[in-house]
Amino acid sequence: MTSPPDSALTEAERAAFLQSIARVRSAAGRALRAAQTNAVQGTAAHGTGAIATGQAPDATESAAQAAVDFIAQLHQDLDTVAEQARTNGPQPACQAGCAHCCHLRVEATDPEVLHIAQHLQTLPSADQATTLRRLQQHVAAASVGTTRQPCSFLVHDRCTIYSVRPAACRKAHSLSAAHCAEQSPTIPQNLRLLVDAEALMAGTALAYRDQPLPASAHELNAAVLAALDGTASPPAGALLRWYRGDEGALALRGTPP
DSSP: OOOOOGGGSOHHHHHHHHHHHHHHHHHHHHHHHHHHHHHHHHHHHTHHHHHHTTOOOOHHHHHHHHHHHTHHHHHHHHHHHHHHHHHHSOOOOOOTTOOGGGGSOOEEEHHHHHHHHHHHTTSOHHHHHHHHHHHHHHHHHHHTTOOSOOOTTEETTEETTGGGOOHHHHHOOOSOHHHHHTTOSSOOOOHHHHHHHHHHHHHHHHHHHTTTOOOOEEEHHHHHHHHHHSOBSSOSOHHHHHHTTOTTTTOBTTSOO
8 A cells, every 4th residue: 555655744644544545445345345246136137038048147257347347436536536636736737748657667456457458458459459569568678677668558648548547647646847857756746636546546455455356556567468468377367367366367477466
């Protein structure tokens, strides 16, 4: 779990931050369980007709899909927090086409990776092939130590998965484009936005783990590649492996979970 630096918060603020995480964890846990239950019940309700046609839905797969889909609630909440911060606080310098942070390491949790992979699988075949090639090139470059390479999903300084981008990207912002361009070790940010976003992210991750479902942070490009092209170790359905609690469901062959 990532949290704001202790030096940035007073003792009272840190206590409030931890309470916020606990509230998110509780609320998200209830909603996540309900989403899976509703999915299973929906599968059962439609199962009779499907059985007759030989296409009976699988309750486990339906519940797993509902658990992945639930991550969209976190993303919606983060977007709301970011919009409130823009309305009530200092204005971020971020604009369309400003892609400095898209050259840094980005991490995403298991459900986010699966959510992105499923989105990519809806694209035309040619676009899927292009994305897969970019992912492979990114992972190959990273394996030999290349740093600050552009994200595989960055094309002409625009994010091609913007609607399903992970929480880390939604939280990221800067109050100074110059600091980002200069690769400054410290980037001025809105502390209120950081605290609220971290509480949402940490609480939601804990809610998944309470299921228990893996919700670890993975390097985005490598994890999406593993989910997409069958290089997960061992190869199998990443969605069901994850739902069964396999911490290595999104690990590339030859790498630890």
